[in-house]
Amino acid sequence: MGYILNIETATKNCSVALAKEGKTIICKEIAEEGYSHAERLHVFIEEIIKEAGITLNNLSAIAVSQGPGSYTGLRIGVSAAKGLCYALDIPLIAVDTLQALASQVTVSSGLIIPMIDARRMEVYSAIFSPTLEKKREVLAQIIDENSFEDLQGTVYFVGDCAEKCQSVLNKDNYVFLEDIKYPSAKEMSALSYEKFKINDTVDVAYFEPYYLKDFMITAPKK
Incomplete structure (x- = not known):
């Protein structure tokens, strides 16, 4: 099999990992108060692909953290994952965010x-x-x-x-265990590979993150 790119953006940690057969090869991540996912995510993806000496066409699937977590963070991660899956015509795998966190x-x-x-x-x-x-x-x-x-x-x-x-x-x-604070794409590697082996994928067009609660937009205070 080829490679699986794992994307985790459900919390303050913007994390991307490239894995082969369930083993993380390269991971890039940063946890910032300001949620820099929109700026960092695609940069991390490009850097990882380049450092691994492969192209996006070598990917067999994309895995994304499905939530629960930050509404904005989840939207950014899922949108990026869907876009890559659609362009490359490869499957999308959804990984339970809390399970990835527990696996540490x-x-x-x-x-x-x-x-x-x-x-x-x-x-x-x-x-x-x-x-x-x-x-x-x-x-x-x-x-x-x-x-x-x-x-x-x-x-x-x-x-x-x-x-x-x-x-x-x-x-x-x-x-x-205070040292284990955020879910990471590193821990998604084994979980996404197990799903890949049994073809446990989601529909690229219709998949939505697991927000758990409705997202409500409130008017700014004057």
Whole structure:
């Protein structure tokens, strides 16, 4: 098989990785407060293709982080992925953003809860086993001291919510892995390859990111 280009833009991290047979070859990413995805994404793609010594025609598929996450970030990533798939006539693969985030945790027991910041005390979260089996579907939830109280064993939290959640999620079996903050295209490589092998792709024309909540435009304050 050829190469899969993985695109992750669901959070502040603008990340692109080139992979072959599920192994990341090159990854370029940057996490900035200002969400520089529109400026950085296509530059990263061009640089990676050039550094790998290939052309876009060598790509077998494009994988994109499907969400949940930033509305604008997801739109930028999905639009770029769709455009490439259409132009190159190759399949589009959608990867669960929270699963990619959870896959950065290497433990043999317990549960993994990846969380992406929404606003105030709200997060997007799911629950995974160490083998990335989804134990609870994705939810938008308000975090309080009773959240996840029914979970037994060690619970590992990852994502960009540690600072605001640690004050209320403070049970003895809770562990915050603060170094794992954002999903990355590096971790998409293995996930997208598994989907590619079984032809688990999405329709290029009709695929939409998984926003989880409706996007609302509000009028600026005067």
